[in-house]
Amino acid sequence: MRSPSCFDIVITGVGVTSAIGQGKAEFLPALLEGRHRFDAMRRPGRQLPALSRDEMPEAGQAFGFIGAEIPALPIPESIPRSLLRTASFSGQVALATLHEACEDARLDKVAPERIGLVVGGSNVQQRELIQVHDAYRGREQFLRPTYGMSFMDSDLCGLCTEAFGIRGFAYTVGGASASGQVAVLEAIHAVESGRVEVCIAMGALMDISYWECQGLRSLGAMGSDRYANEPALASRPFDRDRDGFIFGESCGVVVIERLESAQRLERPPYARLSGWAMGMDANRNPNPSIGGEVAAIKAALERAGLSSMDIDYINPHGTGSTIGDVTELESIRQCGLGHAYLNATKSIIGHGLSAAGVVEMIAILLQMKEGRLHPTRNLENPIDSSFKWVGRQAVSHTIENALNLSMGFGGVNTAVCIQKYS
Amino acid sequence: MSKEKIFEIIVRHTREVVPRLEDHQFQPSDSLRALGANSVDRADIIMMTLESLALNIPLIEIAKADNIGELAGIFHEKS
Numbered sequence: 001m002r003s004p005s006c007f008d009i010v011i012t013g014v015g016v017t018s019a020i021g022q023g024k025a026e027f028l029p030a031l032l033e034g035r036h037r038f039d040a041m042r043r044p045g046r047q048l049p050a051l052s053r054d055e056m057p058e059a060g061q062a063f064g065f066i067g068a069e070i071p072a073l074p075i076p077e078s079i080p081r082s083l084l085r086t087a088s089f090s091g092q093v094a095l096a097t098l099h100e101a102c103e104d105a106r107l108d109k110v111a112p113e114r115i116g117l118v119v120g121g122s123n124v125q126q127r128e129l130i131q132v133h134d135a136y137r138g139r140e141q142f143l144r145p146t147y148g149m150s151f152m153d154s155d156l157c158g159l160c161t162e163a164f165g166i167r168g169f170a171y172t173v174g175g176a177s178a179s180g181q182v183a184v185l186e187a188i189h190a191v192e193s194g195r196v197e198v199c200i201a202m203g204a205l206m207d208i209s210y211w212e213c214q215g216l217r218s219l220g221a222m223g224s225d226r227y228a229n230e231p232a233l234a235s236r237p238f239d240r241d242r243d244g245f246i247f248g249e250s251c252g253v254v255v256i257e258r259l260e261s262a263q264r265l266e267r268p269p270y271a272r273l274s275g276w277a278m279g280m281d282a283n284r285n286p287n288p289s290i291g292g293e294v295a296a297i298k299a300a301l302e303r304a305g306l307s308s309m310d311i312d313y314i315n316p317h318g319t320g321s322t323i324g325d326v327t328e329l330e331s332i333r334q335c336g337l338g339h340a341y342l343n344a345t346k347s348i349i350g351h352g353l354s355a356a357g358v359v360e361m362i363a364i365l366l367q368m369k370e371g372r373l374h375p376t377r378n379l380e381n382p383i384d385s386s387f388k389w390v391g392r393q394a395v396s397h398t399i400e401n402a403l404n405l406s407m408g409f410g411g412v413n414t415a416v417c418i419q420k421y422s
Numbered sequence: 423m424s425k426e427k428i429f430e431i432i433v434r435h436t437r438e439v440v441p442r443l444e445d446h447q448f449q450p451s452d453s454l455r456a457l458g459a460n461s462v463d464r465a466d467i468i469m470m471t472l473e474s475l476a477l478n479i480p481l482i483e484i485a486k487a488d489n490i491g492e493l494a495g496i497f498h499e500k501s
Binding site for chain 1: 440
Protein backbone atom coordinates (compact mmCIF):
# COMPACT_ATOMS: atom_id res chain seq x y z
CA MET A 1 0.00 0.00 0.00
CA ARG A 2 1.27 3.45 -0.80
CA SER A 3 2.07 5.57 2.17
CA PRO A 4 2.90 8.80 0.44
CA SER A 5 5.37 11.14 1.97
CA CYS A 6 4.02 14.57 2.88
CA PHE A 7 7.18 15.96 1.42
CA ASP A 8 9.05 15.78 -1.84
CA ILE A 9 12.45 14.26 -1.17
CA VAL A 10 15.25 15.42 -3.45
CA ILE A 11 18.95 14.99 -4.02
CA THR A 12 20.92 18.23 -4.04
CA GLY A 13 24.54 17.11 -4.08
CA VAL A 14 26.72 14.25 -5.23
CA GLY A 15 30.30 13.09 -4.76
CA VAL A 16 31.90 10.13 -6.46
CA THR A 17 35.27 8.43 -6.54
CA SER A 18 35.96 5.43 -8.72
CA ALA A 19 38.67 3.78 -10.77
CA ILE A 20 37.53 5.72 -13.84
CA GLY A 21 37.52 9.12 -12.24
CA GLN A 22 37.32 11.22 -9.11
CA GLY A 23 34.47 13.68 -9.10
CA LYS A 24 31.43 13.86 -11.34
CA ALA A 25 33.28 15.90 -13.97
CA GLU A 26 35.63 12.97 -14.60
CA PHE A 27 33.18 10.19 -13.84
CA LEU A 28 30.42 11.01 -16.35
CA PRO A 29 32.55 11.31 -19.52
CA ALA A 30 34.39 8.10 -18.61
CA LEU A 31 31.05 6.34 -18.12
CA LEU A 32 29.66 7.58 -21.41
CA GLU A 33 32.79 6.51 -23.25
CA GLY A 34 32.91 3.15 -21.46
CA ARG A 35 36.49 3.73 -20.29
CA HIS A 36 37.65 1.13 -17.79
CA ARG A 37 40.66 0.27 -15.63
CA PHE A 38 40.25 -3.48 -15.16
CA ASP A 39 43.56 -5.26 -14.60
CA ALA A 40 45.24 -7.61 -12.14
CA MET A 41 44.80 -5.89 -8.78
CA ARG A 42 48.07 -4.55 -7.39
CA ARG A 43 47.17 -2.78 -4.17
CA PRO A 44 49.19 -4.33 -1.32
CA GLY A 45 47.14 -6.95 0.49
CA ARG A 46 45.03 -7.91 -2.55
CA GLN A 47 47.38 -10.49 -4.02
CA LEU A 48 47.77 -14.04 -2.87
CA PRO A 49 50.97 -13.90 -0.80
CA ALA A 50 52.15 -17.38 -1.75
CA LEU A 51 52.50 -16.44 -5.38
CA SER A 52 54.64 -13.70 -6.78
CA ARG A 53 53.84 -12.09 -10.09
CA ASP A 54 57.03 -13.54 -11.53
CA GLU A 55 55.86 -17.10 -11.15
CA MET A 56 53.84 -18.72 -13.86
CA PRO A 57 50.66 -20.13 -12.39
CA GLU A 58 50.02 -23.79 -12.91
CA ALA A 59 46.89 -24.81 -14.76
CA GLY A 60 43.85 -23.92 -12.72
CA GLN A 61 45.92 -22.07 -10.11
CA ALA A 62 44.87 -18.60 -9.09
CA PHE A 63 47.58 -15.95 -9.46
CA GLY A 64 45.57 -13.08 -8.18
CA PHE A 65 42.37 -11.20 -8.75
CA ILE A 66 41.09 -8.91 -11.45
CA GLY A 67 39.56 -5.61 -10.45
CA ALA A 68 39.46 -1.88 -11.06
CA GLU A 69 41.54 0.15 -8.61
CA ILE A 70 41.59 3.91 -8.04
CA PRO A 71 44.85 5.07 -9.68
CA ALA A 72 45.41 8.19 -7.56
CA LEU A 73 43.55 9.99 -4.82
CA PRO A 74 44.04 13.76 -4.68
CA ILE A 75 42.84 14.94 -1.27
CA PRO A 76 41.46 18.48 -1.02
CA GLU A 77 43.75 20.86 0.89
CA SER A 78 40.99 21.77 3.32
CA ILE A 79 41.04 18.29 4.87
CA PRO A 80 43.38 18.35 7.88
CA ARG A 81 46.59 16.36 7.32
CA SER A 82 46.44 15.28 10.96
CA LEU A 83 43.24 13.34 10.18
CA LEU A 84 44.71 11.71 7.09
CA ARG A 85 47.71 10.27 8.94
CA THR A 86 45.65 7.65 10.69
CA ALA A 87 42.76 7.38 8.24
CA SER A 88 42.43 4.09 6.38
CA PHE A 89 42.20 4.09 2.60
CA SER A 90 38.41 3.74 2.94
CA GLY A 91 38.46 6.74 5.27
CA GLN A 92 40.58 8.86 2.93
CA VAL A 93 38.33 8.06 -0.03
CA ALA A 94 35.29 8.87 2.13
CA LEU A 95 36.74 12.28 3.01
CA ALA A 96 37.63 13.15 -0.59
CA THR A 97 34.22 12.04 -1.88
CA LEU A 98 32.25 13.76 0.85
CA HIS A 99 34.16 16.96 0.16
CA GLU A 100 32.77 17.04 -3.38
CA ALA A 101 29.20 16.39 -2.21
CA CYS A 102 29.36 19.09 0.50
CA GLU A 103 30.64 21.63 -2.03
CA ASP A 104 28.10 20.51 -4.61
CA ALA A 105 25.18 20.92 -2.20
CA ARG A 106 26.68 24.01 -0.56
CA LEU A 107 26.17 22.49 2.86
CA ASP A 108 27.91 25.42 4.53
CA LYS A 109 24.48 27.09 4.41
CA VAL A 110 22.95 24.46 6.72
CA ALA A 111 23.25 24.46 10.51
CA PRO A 112 25.67 21.66 11.52
CA GLU A 113 23.15 20.32 14.06
CA ARG A 114 20.64 19.83 11.22
CA ILE A 115 22.92 17.62 9.13
CA GLY A 116 23.01 13.82 9.49
CA LEU A 117 25.30 11.20 7.97
CA VAL A 118 24.58 7.55 7.21
CA VAL A 119 27.55 5.48 6.08
CA GLY A 120 26.57 2.35 4.17
CA GLY A 121 28.90 -0.61 4.61
CA SER A 122 30.22 -3.06 7.18
CA ASN A 123 33.78 -4.36 7.52
CA VAL A 124 34.94 -1.85 4.96
CA GLN A 125 38.63 -1.75 5.99
CA GLN A 126 39.59 -5.41 5.76
CA ARG A 127 42.70 -4.97 3.57
CA GLU A 128 44.03 -2.25 5.81
CA LEU A 129 43.51 -4.39 8.91
CA ILE A 130 45.36 -7.41 7.58
CA GLN A 131 48.22 -5.13 6.59
CA VAL A 132 48.46 -3.97 10.20
CA HIS A 133 48.18 -7.53 11.55
CA ASP A 134 50.94 -8.72 9.25
CA ALA A 135 53.19 -5.79 10.16
CA TYR A 136 52.86 -6.27 13.93
CA ARG A 137 52.53 -10.03 14.26
CA GLY A 138 55.05 -11.16 16.88
CA ARG A 139 55.64 -7.62 18.18
CA GLU A 140 52.12 -6.73 19.14
CA GLN A 141 53.30 -4.50 22.01
CA PHE A 142 54.24 -1.85 19.44
CA LEU A 143 50.86 -1.74 17.73
CA ARG A 144 49.91 1.91 17.16
CA PRO A 145 47.35 3.00 19.76
CA THR A 146 45.21 4.57 17.03
CA TYR A 147 44.39 1.06 15.81
CA GLY A 148 42.16 0.81 18.90
CA MET A 149 39.74 3.31 17.36
CA SER A 150 40.40 3.11 13.64
CA PHE A 151 39.58 -0.59 13.23
CA MET A 152 35.87 0.18 13.67
CA ASP A 153 33.81 1.13 10.63
CA SER A 154 32.34 3.93 12.69
CA ASP A 155 35.76 5.61 12.45
CA LEU A 156 34.53 6.81 9.04
CA CYS A 157 31.71 8.62 10.85
CA GLY A 158 34.23 10.19 13.21
CA LEU A 159 36.55 11.26 10.40
CA CYS A 160 33.76 12.72 8.28
CA THR A 161 31.92 14.53 11.07
CA GLU A 162 35.16 16.09 12.34
CA ALA A 163 36.37 17.15 8.90
CA PHE A 164 33.03 18.66 7.86
CA GLY A 165 31.65 19.78 11.23
CA ILE A 166 28.58 17.54 11.11
CA ARG A 167 26.73 17.59 14.44
CA GLY A 168 23.31 16.05 13.79
CA PHE A 169 23.90 12.31 13.90
CA ALA A 170 26.10 9.74 12.19
CA TYR A 171 26.11 5.97 12.10
CA THR A 172 26.87 3.04 9.82
CA VAL A 173 24.39 0.60 8.29
CA GLY A 174 25.10 -2.72 6.63
CA GLY A 175 23.21 -4.56 3.92
CA ALA A 176 26.06 -6.35 2.11
CA SER A 177 26.06 -5.20 -1.54
CA ALA A 178 22.87 -3.25 -0.92
CA SER A 179 24.49 -1.21 1.89
CA GLY A 180 24.63 1.94 -0.20
CA GLN A 181 20.92 1.88 -0.95
CA VAL A 182 20.13 0.97 2.66
CA ALA A 183 22.02 4.14 3.63
CA VAL A 184 19.92 6.13 1.15
CA LEU A 185 16.70 4.71 2.63
CA GLU A 186 17.86 5.62 6.15
CA ALA A 187 18.71 9.14 5.00
CA ILE A 188 15.29 9.52 3.38
CA HIS A 189 13.61 8.50 6.64
CA ALA A 190 15.74 10.98 8.57
CA VAL A 191 14.69 13.97 6.46
CA GLU A 192 11.12 12.77 6.06
CA SER A 193 10.67 12.54 9.82
CA GLY A 194 12.28 15.93 10.37
CA ARG A 195 15.06 14.47 12.49
CA VAL A 196 17.49 16.50 10.41
CA GLU A 197 17.08 18.96 7.58
CA VAL A 198 19.73 17.41 5.37
CA CYS A 199 21.02 13.87 5.46
CA ILE A 200 24.10 12.60 3.67
CA ALA A 201 24.09 8.99 2.48
CA MET A 202 27.45 7.41 1.71
CA GLY A 203 28.24 4.12 0.04
CA ALA A 204 31.67 3.54 1.58
CA LEU A 205 34.59 2.03 -0.30
CA MET A 206 34.80 -1.60 0.76
CA ASP A 207 38.53 -2.21 0.87
CA ILE A 208 38.70 -5.98 0.52
CA SER A 209 41.87 -8.03 0.96
CA TYR A 210 42.92 -11.22 -0.79
CA TRP A 211 41.07 -13.12 1.94
CA GLU A 212 37.72 -11.62 0.94
CA CYS A 213 38.58 -12.01 -2.76
CA GLN A 214 39.39 -15.68 -2.25
CA GLY A 215 36.23 -16.25 -0.19
CA LEU A 216 34.01 -14.49 -2.70
CA ARG A 217 35.60 -16.40 -5.55
CA SER A 218 35.27 -19.74 -3.75
CA LEU A 219 31.65 -18.93 -3.14
CA GLY A 220 31.18 -18.52 -6.88
CA ALA A 221 30.25 -14.86 -6.54
CA MET A 222 33.47 -13.25 -7.78
CA GLY A 223 34.70 -14.06 -11.27
CA SER A 224 37.24 -16.82 -11.80
CA ASP A 225 40.61 -16.90 -13.60
CA ARG A 226 38.86 -17.35 -16.91
CA TYR A 227 39.82 -13.87 -18.08
CA ALA A 228 43.15 -13.67 -16.22
CA ASN A 229 44.98 -12.90 -19.44
CA GLU A 230 42.30 -10.57 -20.76
CA PRO A 231 41.17 -8.56 -17.73
CA ALA A 232 39.27 -6.09 -19.91
CA LEU A 233 36.82 -8.87 -20.77
CA ALA A 234 36.19 -10.08 -17.22
CA SER A 235 33.37 -7.77 -16.10
CA ARG A 236 30.42 -8.72 -18.30
CA PRO A 237 27.05 -8.40 -16.61
CA PHE A 238 24.15 -10.04 -18.43
CA ASP A 239 26.44 -11.62 -21.04
CA ARG A 240 26.30 -15.37 -21.66
CA ASP A 241 30.04 -15.67 -20.97
CA ARG A 242 30.00 -14.05 -17.52
CA ASP A 243 31.17 -16.07 -14.54
CA GLY A 244 30.94 -13.72 -11.58
CA PHE A 245 31.33 -10.12 -10.51
CA ILE A 246 34.57 -8.19 -10.83
CA PHE A 247 35.49 -5.91 -7.94
CA GLY A 248 35.89 -2.18 -8.44
CA GLU A 249 36.94 0.37 -5.84
CA SER A 250 34.44 3.16 -5.48
CA CYS A 251 32.66 5.46 -3.07
CA GLY A 252 29.55 7.54 -3.59
CA VAL A 253 27.82 10.26 -1.60
CA VAL A 254 24.39 11.81 -2.13
CA VAL A 255 22.90 14.71 -0.19
CA ILE A 256 19.21 14.20 0.56
CA GLU A 257 16.69 16.73 1.81
CA ARG A 258 13.11 17.93 1.46
CA LEU A 259 12.33 20.00 -1.60
CA GLU A 260 11.22 22.94 0.56
CA SER A 261 14.63 23.00 2.23
CA ALA A 262 16.43 22.88 -1.12
CA GLN A 263 14.28 25.73 -2.44
CA ARG A 264 14.70 27.83 0.68
CA LEU A 265 18.47 27.49 0.50
CA GLU A 266 18.43 27.91 -3.29
CA ARG A 267 19.95 24.57 -4.14
CA PRO A 268 18.72 23.10 -7.43
CA PRO A 269 17.81 19.43 -7.07
CA TYR A 270 19.30 16.76 -9.30
CA ALA A 271 16.14 14.69 -9.08
CA ARG A 272 13.27 13.65 -6.87
CA LEU A 273 13.27 10.37 -4.97
CA SER A 274 9.69 9.31 -5.63
CA GLY A 275 9.51 5.78 -4.26
CA TRP A 276 11.60 3.30 -2.34
CA ALA A 277 11.37 -0.07 -0.70
CA MET A 278 13.38 -2.70 1.08
CA GLY A 279 12.50 -6.32 1.74
CA MET A 280 14.19 -9.48 2.91
CA ASP A 281 14.07 -13.01 1.52
CA ALA A 282 14.32 -14.60 4.98
CA ASN A 283 17.40 -16.35 3.60
CA ARG A 284 20.87 -16.04 5.07
CA ASN A 285 22.60 -17.26 1.91
CA PRO A 286 23.89 -15.33 -1.12
CA ASN A 287 21.33 -16.65 -3.60
CA PRO A 288 18.80 -14.06 -4.81
CA SER A 289 15.07 -14.59 -5.23
CA ILE A 290 12.60 -13.46 -7.86
CA GLY A 291 9.91 -13.13 -5.21
CA GLY A 292 11.99 -10.78 -3.07
CA GLU A 293 13.12 -8.63 -5.97
CA VAL A 294 9.65 -8.37 -7.47
CA ALA A 295 8.18 -7.40 -4.10
CA ALA A 296 10.73 -4.60 -3.62
CA ILE A 297 10.23 -3.25 -7.15
CA LYS A 298 6.44 -3.28 -6.88
CA ALA A 299 6.50 -1.64 -3.46
CA ALA A 300 8.80 1.13 -4.71
CA LEU A 301 6.59 1.75 -7.76
CA GLU A 302 3.48 1.82 -5.61
CA ARG A 303 4.99 4.27 -3.20
CA ALA A 304 5.98 6.47 -6.14
CA GLY A 305 2.48 6.26 -7.57
CA LEU A 306 3.93 4.97 -10.83
CA SER A 307 2.96 2.13 -13.12
CA SER A 308 5.65 -0.05 -14.65
CA MET A 309 5.09 1.71 -17.98
CA ASP A 310 6.18 5.00 -16.42
CA ILE A 311 9.71 3.68 -15.89
CA ASP A 312 11.87 4.36 -18.93
CA TYR A 313 15.31 3.42 -17.60
CA ILE A 314 16.60 0.82 -15.14
CA ASN A 315 20.02 0.80 -13.55
CA PRO A 316 20.01 -2.79 -12.30
CA HIS A 317 22.20 -4.46 -9.71
CA GLY A 318 23.71 -6.40 -12.67
CA THR A 319 26.90 -7.80 -11.21
CA GLY A 320 27.80 -10.52 -13.72
CA SER A 321 26.81 -13.20 -11.24
CA THR A 322 25.68 -16.40 -12.91
CA ILE A 323 22.44 -16.71 -10.95
CA GLY A 324 21.96 -13.08 -9.97
CA ASP A 325 21.72 -11.66 -13.48
CA VAL A 326 19.16 -14.24 -14.65
CA THR A 327 17.09 -13.74 -11.49
CA GLU A 328 17.14 -9.98 -11.88
CA LEU A 329 16.04 -10.04 -15.53
CA GLU A 330 13.18 -12.36 -14.71
CA SER A 331 12.13 -10.07 -11.86
CA ILE A 332 12.20 -7.06 -14.17
CA ARG A 333 10.13 -8.97 -16.73
CA GLN A 334 7.57 -10.09 -14.16
CA CYS A 335 7.16 -6.47 -13.07
CA GLY A 336 6.28 -5.46 -16.62
CA LEU A 337 9.45 -3.44 -17.08
CA GLY A 338 10.80 -5.14 -20.18
CA HIS A 339 10.28 -1.98 -22.24
CA ALA A 340 12.73 0.18 -20.23
CA TYR A 341 16.31 0.88 -21.24
CA LEU A 342 18.88 -1.17 -19.32
CA ASN A 343 22.63 -0.76 -18.95
CA ALA A 344 25.11 -2.08 -16.40
CA THR A 345 27.38 0.41 -14.64
CA LYS A 346 29.41 -2.45 -13.14
CA SER A 347 30.59 -3.40 -16.63
CA ILE A 348 32.61 -0.16 -16.57
CA ILE A 349 33.57 0.44 -12.93
CA GLY A 350 33.23 -3.05 -11.42
CA HIS A 351 31.28 -4.00 -8.33
CA GLY A 352 31.82 -1.59 -5.46
CA LEU A 353 29.98 -3.85 -2.99
CA SER A 354 28.93 -1.46 -0.18
CA ALA A 355 29.40 1.55 -2.47
CA ALA A 356 27.49 0.18 -5.46
CA GLY A 357 23.99 1.38 -4.56
CA VAL A 358 25.02 5.01 -4.16
CA VAL A 359 27.55 5.16 -7.01
CA GLU A 360 25.00 3.71 -9.42
CA MET A 361 22.39 6.17 -8.18
CA ILE A 362 24.83 8.95 -9.04
CA ALA A 363 25.29 7.36 -12.48
CA ILE A 364 21.52 7.69 -12.94
CA LEU A 365 21.47 11.33 -11.82
CA LEU A 366 24.33 12.31 -14.12
CA GLN A 367 22.85 10.44 -17.10
CA MET A 368 19.51 12.10 -16.38
CA LYS A 369 21.15 15.52 -16.47
CA GLU A 370 23.14 14.71 -19.60
CA GLY A 371 20.29 13.09 -21.54
CA ARG A 372 22.44 10.12 -22.47
CA LEU A 373 22.76 6.53 -21.27
CA HIS A 374 26.19 4.96 -20.89
CA PRO A 375 27.17 1.80 -22.78
CA THR A 376 27.34 -1.68 -21.31
CA ARG A 377 30.78 -3.19 -21.83
CA ASN A 378 31.25 -6.79 -22.94
CA LEU A 379 27.57 -7.37 -23.62
CA GLU A 380 28.31 -9.43 -26.69
CA ASN A 381 25.66 -12.10 -26.27
CA PRO A 382 22.97 -10.95 -23.85
CA ILE A 383 21.40 -13.77 -21.86
CA ASP A 384 18.12 -12.34 -23.09
CA SER A 385 18.21 -10.11 -26.14
CA SER A 386 14.55 -9.12 -25.87
CA PHE A 387 15.42 -6.41 -23.31
CA LYS A 388 16.15 -2.86 -24.41
CA TRP A 389 19.91 -2.95 -23.80
CA VAL A 390 22.27 -0.05 -24.17
CA GLY A 391 25.09 -1.94 -25.85
CA ARG A 392 28.48 -0.80 -27.07
CA GLN A 393 27.55 2.81 -27.67
CA ALA A 394 25.96 5.40 -25.44
CA VAL A 395 22.48 6.43 -26.54
CA SER A 396 20.61 9.69 -26.24
CA HIS A 397 17.62 9.39 -23.96
CA THR A 398 15.78 11.74 -21.66
CA ILE A 399 15.13 9.88 -18.43
CA GLU A 400 11.79 10.75 -16.85
CA ASN A 401 11.54 7.95 -14.29
CA ALA A 402 14.41 5.63 -13.44
CA LEU A 403 14.51 2.54 -11.27
CA ASN A 404 17.64 1.70 -9.30
CA LEU A 405 18.08 -1.80 -7.84
CA SER A 406 20.45 -3.30 -5.30
CA MET A 407 20.65 -6.76 -3.78
CA GLY A 408 22.84 -8.10 -1.02
CA PHE A 409 23.87 -11.41 0.48
CA GLY A 410 21.52 -12.51 3.20
CA GLY A 411 18.42 -11.86 1.12
CA VAL A 412 18.48 -8.05 0.95
CA ASN A 413 16.41 -6.42 -1.83
CA THR A 414 16.14 -2.66 -2.32
CA ALA A 415 14.59 -0.53 -5.04
CA VAL A 416 14.45 3.24 -5.51
CA CYS A 417 12.49 5.27 -8.07
CA ILE A 418 14.17 8.45 -9.26
CA GLN A 419 12.11 11.07 -11.05
CA LYS A 420 13.38 13.91 -13.20
CA TYR A 421 12.93 17.20 -11.41
CA SER A 422 11.45 20.00 -13.42
CA MET B 423 71.95 5.32 22.77
CA SER B 424 72.53 8.83 24.09
CA LYS B 425 69.74 10.88 25.63
CA GLU B 426 70.24 13.47 22.87
CA LYS B 427 69.75 10.86 20.17
CA ILE B 428 66.57 9.64 21.88
CA PHE B 429 65.34 13.24 22.03
CA GLU B 430 65.86 13.48 18.25
CA ILE B 431 63.84 10.29 17.71
CA ILE B 432 60.95 11.69 19.77
CA VAL B 433 61.08 14.93 17.76
CA ARG B 434 61.07 13.00 14.47
CA HIS B 435 57.98 11.05 15.45
CA THR B 436 56.28 14.16 16.82
CA ARG B 437 56.75 15.88 13.47
CA GLU B 438 55.36 12.82 11.73
CA VAL B 439 52.26 12.73 13.93
CA VAL B 440 51.69 16.50 14.11
CA PRO B 441 52.77 17.80 10.68
CA ARG B 442 52.20 21.45 11.57
CA LEU B 443 55.20 21.22 13.95
CA GLU B 444 57.52 20.57 11.02
CA ASP B 445 59.33 23.89 11.48
CA HIS B 446 59.12 24.07 15.27
CA GLN B 447 62.45 24.36 17.09
CA PHE B 448 62.01 21.67 19.73
CA GLN B 449 63.43 22.16 23.21
CA PRO B 450 63.66 19.57 26.02
CA SER B 451 61.28 21.76 28.02
CA ASP B 452 58.55 21.45 25.36
CA SER B 453 55.41 19.65 26.47
CA LEU B 454 53.69 17.53 23.81
CA ARG B 455 50.33 18.52 25.23
CA ALA B 456 51.19 22.23 25.11
CA LEU B 457 52.36 21.80 21.52
CA GLY B 458 48.85 20.66 20.61
CA ALA B 459 49.32 16.90 20.46
CA ASN B 460 46.09 15.33 21.69
CA SER B 461 45.97 12.18 23.82
CA VAL B 462 45.85 9.86 20.79
CA ASP B 463 48.72 11.74 19.11
CA ARG B 464 50.80 11.46 22.30
CA ALA B 465 50.09 7.75 22.59
CA ASP B 466 51.18 7.22 18.98
CA ILE B 467 54.36 9.30 19.43
CA ILE B 468 55.34 7.29 22.50
CA MET B 469 54.59 3.95 20.83
CA MET B 470 56.52 4.90 17.69
CA THR B 471 59.49 5.89 19.85
CA LEU B 472 59.33 2.64 21.82
CA GLU B 473 59.25 0.76 18.51
CA SER B 474 62.26 2.69 17.19
CA LEU B 475 64.16 1.91 20.40
CA ALA B 476 62.87 -1.70 20.53
CA LEU B 477 61.99 -0.91 24.11
CA ASN B 478 59.24 -2.73 25.98
CA ILE B 479 58.38 -0.91 29.18
CA PRO B 480 55.10 -0.37 31.07
CA LEU B 481 53.40 2.76 29.72
CA ILE B 482 52.60 3.86 33.28
CA GLU B 483 56.30 4.70 33.73
CA ILE B 484 56.12 7.19 30.89
CA ALA B 485 53.18 9.04 32.42
CA LYS B 486 55.57 10.70 34.90
CA ALA B 487 57.18 12.80 32.16
CA ASP B 488 56.10 16.43 31.97
CA ASN B 489 58.06 17.33 28.86
CA ILE B 490 60.03 15.83 25.99
CA GLY B 491 63.33 16.10 27.85
CA GLU B 492 61.96 14.08 30.77
CA LEU B 493 60.48 11.58 28.36
CA ALA B 494 63.88 11.15 26.71
CA GLY B 495 65.39 10.70 30.16
CA ILE B 496 62.99 7.87 31.05
CA PHE B 497 63.61 6.12 27.74
CA HIS B 498 67.37 6.55 28.22
CA GLU B 499 67.20 5.11 31.72
CA LYS B 500 65.27 2.03 30.55
CA SER B 501 67.23 1.37 27.37
